[in-house]
Amino acid sequence: MSQPIMDLAKIARDYTAAAEKTARRVIVCAGTGCVANGALKVVDAFVREIAAKGLPVTIELSKDEELVHGDAVLVSKSGCQGFCQMGPLVRIAPDGFLYTRVTADDVPEIIAETLVGNRAVERLLYHDPLTGETCRGTEDITFYKRQERTVLKDCGNIDPEDIREYISLGGYRAAERTWRELSPKAVCEEITLSGLRGRGGGGFPAGKKWEFARVQPGLKKYIICNGDEGDPGAFMDRSVMEGNPHSVIEGMMIAARGIGANEGYIYVRAEYPLAVKRVRKAVEEAAAMGILGDNIFGSGLSLHLHVMEGAGAFVCGEETALIASIEGKRGMPTPKPPFPAVSGLWGKPTIINNVETLACVPIVMNMGAAEFRRVGTQGSPGTKTFALTGHVVNTGLIEVPFGSTLREIVYNIGGGVTDDAGNITGEGFKSVQIGGPSGGCLTEEYLDLPLDFDSLKDAGAMVGSGGLVVMNQRTCMVSMARFFMQFIQNESCGKCVLCREGTKQMLSLLDDIIEGRADAGTLDLLEQLAGAVGKGSLCNLGKTAPNPVLSTLKSFRAEYEAHVFQKRCPAGRCKALLSPEILADKCKGCGLCLKVCPVGAITGERRQPHVINAEVCIKCGACAQACKFNAIVGM
């Protein structure tokens, strides 16, 4: 081959030299959350206003170094910076300021104060809600301080749409080394030694999986990246694909080398348009540069990657269903065995890894297996990203080492438990739902459990894809279980009887409980059914479908029993079980409740205690809210 072997180091050197010439860099978070809140308008405002001020501005470092002004401001869009709740986020380098909730209107002030005046705009900095202290940048903010951002390290820093940024930070060196110097066996061994486990839910050792595919005969094998993240509230994979797509591609390249694949697919759900766009662009850039394609790094071997959009079925995150979807068939799981590593896409050996797993791979190869194992627990080395949400002060995308405790996540990174309105009050911690709809609930007694794949499984939950919903005391756990059951039921592919019909009936039984129709037999039947669905379903979606029910039944049985036997919702959330009444001794007869009642259920003479007609009342709660004397109870 006469094709010149590309020089990654030179690309990195050239780019860094160009970058160093710029005076400042304005990094606007362009993750989905910030974009939804107007981040792109902020970007436009910066470009417009900086130019209006007569300052040199650029949005892309030119490949021609001559064109870069020494004092130019580089305005770049990054992937998710994690602190979504406070977005749009703007970071100024090298100063390190992190501005929160920035709008286009704030831009002139930032330019005047920071870019020209070299001062921080105090009001846009983050203020710690507990201490009231002003935080200059990420290093001062508890939300970031307590994290260990490894996979997410460059997410939020680099421009995901410029491959040179990734290369300038050492990107594709691990891929280069594996394709030039390592045998497939050595690659699999290194990953096995690192103890890297699949981040998509199952926690299966990645190296072992690769080894299954590696030893399969045949020249045609596939590597697939599973970017069909579908858990409600989870956006870890989206953030990686949006924020650092090249790390995923590099992971796929290493995996492809390990198993001997020459073709691959990145399967991204279509509801992630930004991720689709950036992954596509990244693949195109890598291919244009010769990193992907034929004769990779002079090895004489090829790897071609395709980006494929999923059509939005949760079940397509299941690997056999995902394969069917790529093949153009209906996305339904098939029985295993045969496992995809033996017979996968188009019947060829196929490895499917999740986005985060693949993004870990270059990290492992760069630092070495032993170094990778230094973080995390014995059985679960490394870090894990979680989408932290629910009743906590700080929500967003976080990354912590395996072995961190829930207490650390909820109280330090999350900043503590809040009430429904987001204020830290005495509502108190009740539970976390971890691992998405198929995961489980953990109660207070697990707050100090070091989280990893095995400990969570033992506790009746799972790491899953990493959804983490914190719930306060005012949460009804039966309703919570019902919420997840509704999701699973909607997303069941409908193939196997137990999942299709079983989730429907579980939902119906939960409705009976929540709406006061349940009797002694209901809980028993629900448990039997949950057991059958969990043990007998065809795929893991079905097998884990009863988890929300089983885990809440285990930890909050009394709450179920209160619904069933006393027709009472302890959290006061289940409308059908409410019995609002007006306490005669507290009611002043002011008539306010009577006025706000939309259905005329309240009657009473002025200055006399009022009463609620239970037959008419729709339990909307308007009266209780209006009452100034707390005379209305039972809502």
Next chain:
Amino acid sequence: MENEKIVTVDGREIPIEGERNLLELCRKANIDIPTFCYHSDLSVYGACRLCLVDVKGRGVVASCSTAPEPGMVVRTTTEEIRGMRKIAVELLLAAHDRSCTTCGKSEACKLQSLARRLGVTEIRFKSTEKLEPVDHSSPSLVRDPNKCILCGDCVRMCHEIQGIGAIDFAHRGQKVMVLPSFGKGLNDVECVFCGQCASVCPTGALTVKSDVDAVWKAVNDPKKTVVVQIAPAVRVAIGESFGLKPGTVAIGQLVAALKQIGFDKVFDTSFTADLTVIEEGTEFVKRKTNGGRLPQFTSCCPGWVKFAEQYYPELFPNLSSCKSPQQMFGSLAREVLPKKLGVANEDLVVVSIMPCTAKKFEAGRPEFEHEGIRDVDFVLTTQELARMIEEAGINFNTLNPESLDLPFGFKTGAGVIFGVTGGVSEAVLRWAAEKVGGAPVEKVDYHEVRGQKGVREATVTVGGITLKLAVVHGLANARAIAEKVKAGTADYDFIEVMSCPGGCIGGAGQPIPNHPDCRNLRTRGIYDADKMLQVHKSQENPYIAETYAETLGEPNSPKAHHLLHTEYQSRRRISADGLDLMTGAGENRLTVSVCVGTSCYIRGAQDLLHALIRYVEDRGLLHAVDIKATFCYEQCDRGPSVMVGDTLLEKCTFEKAKAELENQLAAMKVE
């Protein structure tokens, strides 16, 4: 070590002898593991979750998708598994239209029998079924989605065995349904009415459309003379409905029952099968000796004929022009019987008893109707006839056999073996051996064409001529062989196609199989019936000779052609010739067709078409080039497709089309 290949099933040691899964192994151990979705002929689907067993160390697994491994300890009916199976059946029943007493599948319904077997005595779940409209559009089948348990047997049957895919899953989760494309009626999609979907349907979701009432009405109408023909395969299966073993030849009882019901004359379709042998054989020998188009495909299976009309119109010249024996009988009956029986044609009712659901469709084809009178008025399947016999209160098993009426009740063994795969070929060989050689041949049995393999090839020498035959059953196999013929890579002389696995004895109109070896036993029954007859060659049927002498003249004569042969119509989805956009007057012309179907259009076919028209105008080639807009070349993923002369260009660009155009014009020496 011998015990290395042993699985312990419920305490008994069962050797592994090539079983693909635990379910097969358990069946070998005479344990009938309950299942809806497992069929040995279809792919493993794993959806019904009834075949669960407990494997020591692994817990509960689906036996259909678990390979047996030496040393496994399997328990099939633990308390846990009993509970789970019960729940699965209860869940199905809760979502099912439980109008069982009036269901066509009552007593033959697997859901019903498994519910009973598994001790389901109550349904603890809320009923969730919502009534959907029933699809009555097909002449052959009724599709009732309210009875569907979504086991997917029909879907896989249609797709895997028949190679069609007329029905598939639609929607997701609890909204899943098995539907023809776009929710249309079965009559409006590519269904060939073979009914194999219904034959595997465990419930009443797909059933045979009943014409029993219409036939009763005709029988009970004193003005009408009702004659009936019985297809070969019916005689070896009807007994199953009355507890007899599959393969029991019950033609005598069948005749007696029909007579008792009130049919005026009972004839045998095997008679016109004999006629088919002579007509189709003559056609074949002509092709073979005159250098006609070969291979010749058989045309007696109406599912296959519709299949060919849908997918292979280009093979019409290969398809025998013979009508099927059912329709030959119809024409002949209308030609001969009014005079013979002294009855007006409009008062003659022709009924056929068939193993086949597609025959209902065939009888209704417009070309088989003249002046408002169908050649065959009604088609009853074996199942429907059994129901009539039951309704009439006839004790089938105690009937004294009666004989068929003449002349159309007389048949040879050749006509009877039409009922099995390979039978038509063998019958034609029995005729051809003597016809080609010009001398009597003693050999009757041609084992080379018998068997159950989906595609069988045989080379047979008759009368000094070597013939290469192919026998296929199952339309997916037919598709494979038709593709070979189309591509010119098949060197067969004669190809027999039957839609249903096993041939007509495996037709969807037959009683629901209640014996694991049903297909083989029926097949044996047919060959036994052949053996029991004195005459085995169609050419030795004296009434065939009489029919030629009195009615038809010579084989393949104009009269025979008029009565016994037919033509086919293309049913390709889009069969239009295309739209002429430019036609000139010159003699030596080249046609350029650009596909403007959706896929090609999206890929820029429209612009390409405009560019080509402009080019031809600018080059002054109007006299030599015709341009057409057309669709569809069915190369949608490789569009735009452009046909220049006889060359199909895929992923065509203007440059590509121009180059090919110029090439061909140069070859044609056009200036």
